[in-house]
Amino acid sequence: MSKTGEPVTSQSGDAPYVQLSGISKYFAGIRALEDVNFACELGSTHAILGENGAGKSTLIKIMSGVLQPSAGEMRVAGKPVQFRSPSEAADAGIVCIFQELSLLPDLSVADNISISSPPRRFGLIDGRAQRRRAEELLARIRCEDVDPRALIRDLSLSRRQMVEIAKALGKQPKVLILDEATSALTSRDVETVYDLLGRLKADGVASLFISHRMHEVDKLCDTLSVFRNGSHVETFRKGERSPSEIVRMMIGRDVEAQFPPRPEPVARSVHLSIRNLTWENRLKGVNLEVGKGEIVGLGGLDGQGQKELLLALFGVLRGVEGTVKAGEVAGIPSSPDAAKGGKARIALVPEDRKTEGLMLPMSIADNLLAASYAKVSNGPMIDPAKEKAAVREGIRKLQIKIGSAQDPVATLSGGNQQKVVIAKWLMTDPEIILLNDPTRGIDVGTKQEIYKLMRDLADEGRAILFYSTDYAELIGCCDRIAVMYDGAILTELTGDAISEEAIVAASLNIDTGEAA
Amino acid sequence: GPETVSGPGVEPECFAPWSGDTKYMQWEAKDGPYKLAVVNGFVGNGWRIQMIKTAKAFAEDPAMKDKISEFKVVSTGTDAAVQLGAIEDFINQGYDAIVTIAVAPDGFDRVIRLADKNNVVLVPFDNVLDTDKVMQVNEDQLEMGHKWAQFVLDQLHEKGVKSGKILEVRGLPGNSVDRDRSIGINKVFEDDGGDWEIVQVVGNWDDGTTQKVVADAIAVHGQFEAVVGQGGSNGVIQALKDAGHPWVPVAGESENGFRKAIAQYSGDGLKGISIGQSPGLVAVAMKAAVSALEGNVMPQLISVPLPVATYDELKDGENYWSDLPDNFFTVNEFPPCGVNISGPAIMAQDESDVN
Amino acid sequence: MNMWRQNRAFVGALAMLAVLYITYNFMHPRGFSTAVLVQNANEVVAIAFVAMAQTLPVLLGGLDLSVGAVMTLTACVASVLVNGSPAEILFGMAATLAVGAAFGFMNGVIIVYGRLQPIIATLATGAVALGLALFIRPKPGGDVDGDLNWALTNSLWDLVDTYGLFDPDAAWFQPIAWIPVPLILLFGIAALVWVPFKKSVTGRTVYAIGSAEGAAYMSGLPIDRARIAAFTLGGFLASCGGLYLAIQTSSGNADVMQAGAYTLNSIAAVVLGGTSLLGGAGGAIGSLVGALILRVISFYFRIVSIDPLLQPLIEGLVLLAAVSLGAIRTLRVKNRLELFR
């Protein structure tokens, strides 16, 4: 691969090492970034803030050569560059730890750490040297417990994330980018990463740090940049802005308008009741009730068991213990088929729409019908008339913007794709709706529609359990918020008790005083 | 290994030398009883089954019984590497003689060398080897080809047919008998004046396969003036019938069904010749092996005469049986060698003891 | 313990082979003798090479339906070229292997630049290979050098003896004189070709592609080159099988059935050897072991008297049982979504 931008001599921190001017990025219709100017100086720890879909990952993907900008120019050490691949960026000293891990599950830790330029003897990969290298790098991040010979697939998510970091360090970065690299880490690891960043800063390395956790940001960074809906709002030094200002910057002034008004808390008949639900070591006795017409939010940091809870309720997990009562129906469904059918009528809008929610190459119509063939069939035969009607209804109800219902769903924008997933489940006329981060990577306009829809569905008397990584959403949409920590629900917030501070505090399981 | 000696050999009426210049071989006498193995290759047509049954029956024959201490039959399938392995394994296991149907005409140099080293008598038959280093037993395949083709040609000439398409049904590819017969057949048609187009199909010596490929050939080519086929002759007849193809001269092997047919329809133009490659060859080969172990002088190439029967020579109950099933080979016995197990007799046994 | 868990499948196969083979030798009248070892070795070489060849496409997450055909093709080539003066013989061998590698290379190019699935592309190229084999050898035959045949299909002693390299009875030589040449060839090539390949960046990339192609790209690995290299090496290994088959039978035979059988057996061997059909995990040595297991099973039928008519059934059941062992993992899966990855 060709080197772009000559090897970097460590230079005084003042001149921006990376400089983006007028960068825009479009994905089939969606605007991910718009005319962004952004600079990053060596020796700084720079936080990038913004709600989901603000364009943070896109930005750093461009910086690290994964994506090419639709417009604009990028300079590294003063030289204009066009990275055609991550390795080119790495050669220029820009190394990224991606939100979606880039490890090879079947290869060993050592192999992965040195994957792009392994140490060699006589042209062959030198296993021992590679292992020593891995040991050193792992030691730097206090991960002596990880065996360099272990396979990635045998490691826990948090260990993998640490290996990602070790791998990145191995590339001698000038600019180290962490995209929510801490989301899955144990608190101990988080600490390690903190003072790692500290040391890197001392060595004059720039760290770009994407996080949804204000307190982390506050603790680590000297510089903050806020993004909203694909544009760079402002960059400032730590302390120049108050947390509340920052949040407003992220969410936008019209934050209130974004959400439908929350009805006054009323007594509701319990529709879904969960009693000390346990599974493996991820769910440790969850207790929760959701009333008819109620939207209950699931909060907390990523990976505290929220997803597992939803999957368990939907019959995907095996060996779940505890009691679940859905309306009249008691018992844990044994499969999604069982969950959606019968009296329980549960629906799940899964986490990853591209791999779990949709069959991308299939037509919009087929995707809409995937959960309700029975509804449009007489016996085994699908009734074309019913089929058409159902599809038309689904598209109308969510105002999905499409050309023809026969087009592959892949051709739709992310937001409309997500609408298809939701519409698919509304067709089954569910009584309980489980939502797993339904607005992830969806633009603000669509988000608004979805919030409205959720409220309407609740008002129709359905029970909604809503997991989101985005505080603002939870605050804006939910009647009640159950914050999960380490596989259990520690705090439930209702009415005026609902505030970002309260959520963050509960998420970190610390009392409000220290919360950002 | 064997010495090359000068003839004559023992029991010439049974172990007839191939030709005048066939050389003779002699192993140093071992005293019996002997360990004897049959290593078959391809399984999956009636002929081989009948051959295996004959072998087992003959091993029980009073003339042989007390000369054989151990008797084993294996079928290795068509993979040469495996067949060679099996033969070598039996040599290692200390067998005295191994009778085999080779899956290919060459490639046996190594096992021959080993056999000689260990004084094991290796006797290929039916599909024999292109070598004179071992004692072999067979009918004259080239001659079989000639006779088949010549008979068919004579019939055509009688009808005044001088040109046209001839369907040749071949056997299992890669085996020596298939090759030699085909050479014989094609030679005759080339030497004949007429312009003949020989269409070849592969029937694997099996009725079902043959029927399928002949039917397909008829579908593609329409009419044939005559059919010359190796084992699987019943399939030829069946296919002609199904396609409503006019009866034409047909040459084939000695399946009972085939003989029934040419006996029955010769009047309608199905002028047939049936030459039997006898499954009983295995018995002759076994006998030859034992005789060699006893130290007798043996011809290197033992010739068993071609049992020819044309449509006008067939007699029900004698050389075919209208009351018996189609799928056995009528020619099985060879009295000059004391092989008296007839086709009907061997097929009367139930299948279960085919092993 | 980690190592053990990673190579569970391979170690299991190894153990299985050991048990099967040792028992076999105890039961064999001349067990543990050079003669038996030599015979077994000869019978195993071709399929073992073909199984190793199949390993590479499988590691990529694909399948090569042409390995058997390439073996047959190269065997036919060898049956024409491998004879005459020593120089000619050496040239013939080199040419044979070159043909195999070239054919594999062609597979790779078609698959990479034609954006075709390996399984279907090789289904077609396999037919082409057989066609060429039939052109070269319409009838079985050919005269591969007889001494070569003898020298390479026996123990080292015979090799030395055949070519009169030195006194084969020399005392120092005896400790190794018994070793079968076919085994030396098999393991020699496995060691000289496979081990370095696995340690090369290209080899590493092959594993990476099969493991997670996206991540492999993200890590800037040479994906296309590795694919083509893998198929080329596959063709080469298949041709090693072909060359040996030709030498062993001192002839060539464009046997279509045999080609098909070797291809299917190679898949079974690869799986038995612990390589995942999903790609990314396993290795050629495992496949070699898998092939040995397949063959050893059939050895038994010559010493134990099992009704020959039951032999294929027993072979089939053993195979099915062996490959079904992998299922135990799935039954333990607690999150069913993991079943789909």
Added chain:
Amino acid sequence: MTKLFSHIKPENRPILIASAFILVILMVGTAFTLSTAGTAPLLSPGYVLQQLQIGSFLGIVAAGMMMVILLGHIDLSVPWTLTAAAMMATAVGGDMAVPTGLAVGLIVGLVNGLGVAYLRIPSMIFTLGVDSVMRGLMVAHTGGFAPQDQATPFMRFLAAEKVLGIPMAIFVWALVSVIITIVLTRTSFGRSIYATGIREGAAYLSGIRTRLVIIGAFMMSGVCAAIAGVLLAGYSAKAYQGMGTPYLLPAIAAVVLGGTRILGGQGRYVGTLVGVILIVLLNSVLSIMQMPEAGRQVIYGSVIIGMLLVYGRGTKVTA
């Protein structure tokens, strides 16, 4: 060519190209026969019907194979499923012959399905194992040749007789085709096959019983192989070893040439039909031309590669 087809749905492009190629084959073949014999048998209805009759065996096998390929799986047990069905049918004989044959197909399909869907063993190896077990069973059953291997009159009727001058086999093939088409396009089972083939996980999360779908598809493949076996035995008047072997690879080839994605999720049954006809015609033209086996193999292989490359260039869909 790409431009010409650019407005056509990607999944239909292969079908059109293949159809076009069929015409090419017919023209080349006819040109040949005209120049040699001065006749054009390829264009005579009688000839075409005979070819379709021969093609029906492959056609029915391919139809079943398509079901599993749509799932991204494959059924390598077809050869001996076909043979076993035929042998069992003839062995039982009488009126129960055909039902017995079909039952064999259903059972084998069920076993395959269970192994793939529940034990989650890759179909590639599991069906391979099942194939060798079936072979073992048949060898044991027949002792190397069928004890009672004559096809029943009804089987003969289905495969060999003509009705209204049209071979029955063609009617059977047509019937199978109609059923498959309906299943794929009009039933929830059919839709579930596509869904599962594209993303089993997403299908499962939509509440589709993916395991039952997998089992169902394999049973259809098994039963199709069985029908083909029963017909072939009728056509050959008997069941015989290895009767199924010549159908495995051509069936896969036909399905893929018809534009079905070997990784599953995409493909139309018409395509498979076209693919089958293409292969059958190609073979018969080659044998009319007296092409030696060597040439046939080379041409056969080259045609497949060639066509897939043409498809590939037009669409990113890799077959």
